[in-house]
Amino acid sequence: MSTQAEPAGAPPPAEAERTGRHRAPLSAGARQERRLGWLLCAPAVIVMLAVTAYPIGYAVYLSLQRYDLRFPAQAEFVGLSNYGAVLTSEFWWDAFWVTLFITVVSVAIELVLGMGLALVMHRTIFWRGTVRTSVLVPYGIVTVVAAFSWQYAWTPDLGYLAELLPSGDAPLTEMWSALWLIILAEVWKTTPFMALLLLAGLALVPEETLKAAMVDGATPWQRFTKVMVPLMKPAILVALLFRTLDAFRIFDNIYVLTGGAQNTGSVSILGYDNLFTALNLGIGSAISVLIFICVGIIAFTFVKLFGAAAPGAEVK
């Protein structure tokens, strides 16, 4: 979210600087134009505020209340005590570590597989379109639909994948096997997205540089690690950032595959359950805000520490 906010916020000062340098006092026409510019983007700004800023603000407000639909008479301001309740709850930390585990493992696997797929797509000479399209098929399938297919496939007596296991094995009813199956479903589904972003990065690697490396006697592995990866770094970081943010908010796959049973719930599942099953808007909103903060930290870490550039800002 914060990555999207940046490019939106960045242009105006840059614009002002540039115009300021060229001609100090703005002409009436330019001022008119600027006003028109603002008017033209105003609807978008208003919509953005309405659909993002307002709900976020409202969630923060709710998270500071005892606001439980079941005890409407006892609604009151409780300060940070909802956060205290969540952060001292073992359920939050269980869900947090599960989410972190799924995020790290699935994104790592996706990076490796995605890179492989990107190289294949980049290098294919024949049927390039067919290869690219077929790689993208999983990404085109609705997650919930795919998750249901996985669920049936792994259910004993129903699924073809469960058939391959020793009889009586119900992998979705046991924590670790279920977690790996969730990761599998997640990897299957989003590796194409990773591959696509990496493919864009591969296109940035100039052919001449690779040829020069080849002439210098670099092995294919050296060409990959010493030439391609460094040149692709911005694309890799952006791909990692996007996928990490997405993976941390994982909901649909888990909701369908296990419903969060056997300690396989992510933080989003925890938030959902507290909002929609417990009807506790205060606690549920506190969880949502904490997820938002986690996502913010992830984005900040990537942008500041690893220098990932938001798309469109690469020119800097």
Add this chain to the structure above:
Amino acid sequence: MRRLRAFAVLPLLASMLAACGGDEGGGRPTLNWYNFPDDSGALQKAADRCSQASGGRYRIAYNKLPRAADGQRQQLVRRLAAEDDSLDILGLDVTWAAEFAEARWIREWTGVARQRAVEGTLRVPLETSTWKRRLYAVPYNTNTQLLWYRQDLVPTPPKTWAEMLAMSATLAQQDKPHYVEIQGAQYEGLTVWFNTLINSAGGSILNRTATAPSLGPPAVRAAGIMRELAHSPAADPSLSNQMEDQNRLAMESGTAAFELNYPFVYPSMKANNPELFKSFRWAPYPRVDANRPSRPTIGGIDLAVSAYSRHPGLAFEAALCLRNRENQLTAAIEGGLPPTLRALYDEPELIKQYPFAKEVLAALESASVRPLTPAYQNISIAISHTLSPPSGIQPVSAVNTIRDQIDDALRSEGVIP
């Protein structure tokens, strides 16, 4: 947001138009009845009969809620929280009345309607629809568990848990089917098991006023029995994943000697394993203490009138019609739902279908209810989460954990997993 709202309004408009169309048709309002999905046709039949009997004053539309109880509750709650006025009569699980009443989503039953609702109705089901001494729903159907056993293996049914586990151990030594089939998965069924045991041991989960946990030694006792079963030969290897239906299947496949389950297992056994059916018998739910009757937990559905209904008067009347003698009898015979009217248990037609009617009635009269509190969902999850898997229960610490989580839940500070 605006645009989204416009989209959200479309189906609403459509349903309003449809409702208007219906109104114009016969000049009578449509009452929307939301209830669990029934495949037997008994509920639709009741809706049709009552529409007919109203003499053109209303028409009842039976709308099916999702199959799973959680899904039913979520749909109702979401719509009521948004003050949806297209819901009139709501089929609530017996554990929801307190929550819906406290949230002011359902109307209190008063005056004549209340009188007609209470008349001839079993006491314990009425308890489930009462919150803070006011009546908020009318019991539609009820349900409770019996002990089902195989007479070829067990000549006389056990009276207590200790006896049952001992019999199972003996059968195991003889290499005969010996499992006790019970709901051990991490879900509502596990809470029901615990509630039955704690009440049978003379205790309860909450205090009388539902303001604090009660628990105490009976709770430790209950948790101890669950643990004991899980560590005895009586435990089905898949105990920790079993729900009612897996229990039924295990019994029908011949691996078990005992089963604690609802009466739906009876017609099912008859259809699926006629051979075993010959020795399939029932008995009262086993006791915890030999000198104290068992108190099995009741289930079932209560009918409530939505606070946002546009026709509350008609809705009360229609709800009473839907659960009248005739419709309850149909629901019992065609849908297998035990009635809440006392007199029906003497009805020959019902006894023919339910040879165990007497035992069910006896169980209902001494039955226990699950904690009546708006925070029931949290409490149930705290219990089923803490006591799962049954083999891992440490009775004293488990009960302490449950107490802490109930305390939190009652203060809206509980996080549910």
